[in-house]
Amino acid sequence: MLYFLQQALNGLHSGALYALLAFGYALTNGVLHRTNLAHGAIFAFSGQTLILAAVFGYQALWLTLPAAVALGIAAAFAYAVLAARILSRFVFAPLALRSPNAIAVATLGVLIVLTETGRIAADTYDLWLPPMLARPVTFAQGGGFRATLTLIQLLDCAVVLAAIVLGALALARSRFGRNWRAVCDDPGAAAMCGVDVGAVCGGAVLGGAVAAALAGVLAALYYGNIGFGAGLVYGLKILFVTAVGGYLSPARAAWGGFAFGMGEALWAGYFAIEWRDAWMLALLAAMLVLAGAGRDARTPV
Template identity: 70%
Template sequence: MLYFLQQLLNGVHSAAIYGLLAFGYALGNGLLQRTNLAYGGIFAFSGQTMILAAVYGYQALWLTLPSTIAFGIVVALAYATLVSRVLSHSVFAPLAGRSPNAIVAATLGVMIALMELSRIAADTHDYWLPPMLATPVVFASGGNFVATMTVIQLINTATAATVIIGGAAKLSHSSFGRNWRAVADDPFAAKLCGIDTTRVFHRALLFGGICAGLAGVLAALYYGNLGFGAGLVYGLKILFITAVGGYYAPGKAALGAAAFGIAESLWAGYFPIEWRDAWMYGLLAAMLVLTGDRKDAPSPAA
C-alpha cells in the first residue's frame, strides 16, 4: 500500500506540470483552433534559458545560488513573454484565417528554431543545476519504507496549482473570461456584440505562452536539466490530451492532463518503463477516436 502511495505522490508533480501546460494550451487554442507545435518549444526553451541564465549569473556575475536561480527565472519568463507576444502578432494572427496546415508548418519551424537557439547558446553542452530543496517530506511510513515528496516537488506543485486555480477562477468570474467564452463559441457573433476579439485573442495566447514558460522553469528546477528535444515530447503529449478533452474548458483540460501524469507514474511503478510512452500515446489515440471529431470553428483573428 505504501508503494502505491509513493507512486501516486511521484505522479502528483508530473500531474502539476502537465496540468499547467494543458491549461495554457487550451486557453490559447480554444480561440486559435489550430495545432500549435511551438507550444512545447516555448516550454523547453524557457527551461533551458533559465538554466543558461542561472549558469551565467553564477559564473560571470558571481551571484549567490538563490540569486542566480531568481535571475534565471526572471530571464526565462521574460523570454517566454516575448516569444509568445511575437508568435501571437507575427505568426498566429496573419495565418489564423488560412489553411490549418499553414500554422502547423509555421509552428513546427518555430519549435525547431527555438531548439536550435537553445543548442547553439549552450554550445551543444548539457548544463545541470545542483540539487535544490531535495529534503524529503514524509507522508506515511511503515517498516523500512516511507512515502515522501521533496520540498521542491511540493513548491512546484503548489505553484502550478495556484496558477491553474487562479486562471480558472478568472475565466469563470471576470469580463475577460466571459469574452473568452464568447469568442471561443462564435467569434463573429462576439464581434457583433462589441467584443474586441483581437484583443482577447492576443491576451489568451500570451497567457498560454507564459503558462508554458512557467512549466518549463518548474521542470528545469526539479530535473536540473531539460534536453533539447523535450519540447517535442511534451508538446505532443499536451496536444493529444487537450484534443481529447476539448479546447473550451481549460480547467477540465488541466484535470485530464493531471490524471494522465498520475497514470504515467503508476505505469512506471508497475510495468516496464520503456513501454510507458507507447501505451500512453496509444491510450490517448484511442480516446481521441472515441470522442469523435471536434467542431472546426473559425478563428477570431480571421
C-alpha cells in the first residue's frame, strides 16, 4: 500500500505539470481551433533558457546560485513572452485569415527552430542544475519504507494549483474571459458585437505561452535538465489530452492533464517504463476515437 501511495505522490507532481500545460494549450487553441505544436516547444525552450542563463550567471558573472537561478527564471519568461508576440503577430494572425490549416505546419517549423536554438546555444551539451530543495517530506512510513515528496515537488504543485485557480477565476469573471468565450464560439459574431478579436487572440496566445514557460521553469528546477527533444514529446501528449477533453474549457483540460500525469506515474511504478509513452499515447488515441464516435452518435441526422 505504501508503494502505491508513493507512486500516487509522484503522480501529483507529474500531473501538475501536465495540468498547467493543458490549461495553457486550451487557452490558445480555444481561439485558434488549430493544432499548435509550438506550445510544447515553448515549454522546453523556457526550461533550457533557465538552465543556460543560470549557468552563465553562475560561471561568467560570478553570481550566487539563488541569484543565477533568478536570472534564469527572468530570462525564461522574457523569451517566452517574445516568442508569444512573434507567434501571434507573424504566424497566427496572417495564417488564421489566409490559410488556417497551415498553422500546424508553421508551428512545427517554430518547434524545430526553438529546439535547434536551444541545442546550439548549449553546444549540444546537457547542462544540469544542482539539486535544490531536495529534502524529503514524509507522508507515511512503515516496514522501513517511506512515502515522500521533496520540498521542490510540493512547491511546484502549490505554484501550479495557484496558477490554474487564478487563471480559471480570471476566465470566469473578467471581461477578457467573456470576450475569450465569445471569440471561441464565433469570432465573426464577436467582432460584430464590438469585441477586439485580434487583442483577445493575442492575449490568449500570451497567456498560453506564460503557462508553458511556468511549466518549463518548474520542470527545470525539479529535474535539473530538459532534453532538446522534450518539446515535441510534451507537445504531442498535451495535444491528445486537450483534444479528448475539449478546447473550450481550460479547467477541464487541466483535469485531463492531471489524470494523464497520474496515469504515467502509476505505469512507471508497475510496468516497463520503456513502453510507457507508447501505451499512454495509444490510450489517448483510443479515447479520442471513442469521444468522436460518441459525438457523432449524438448528432441528429
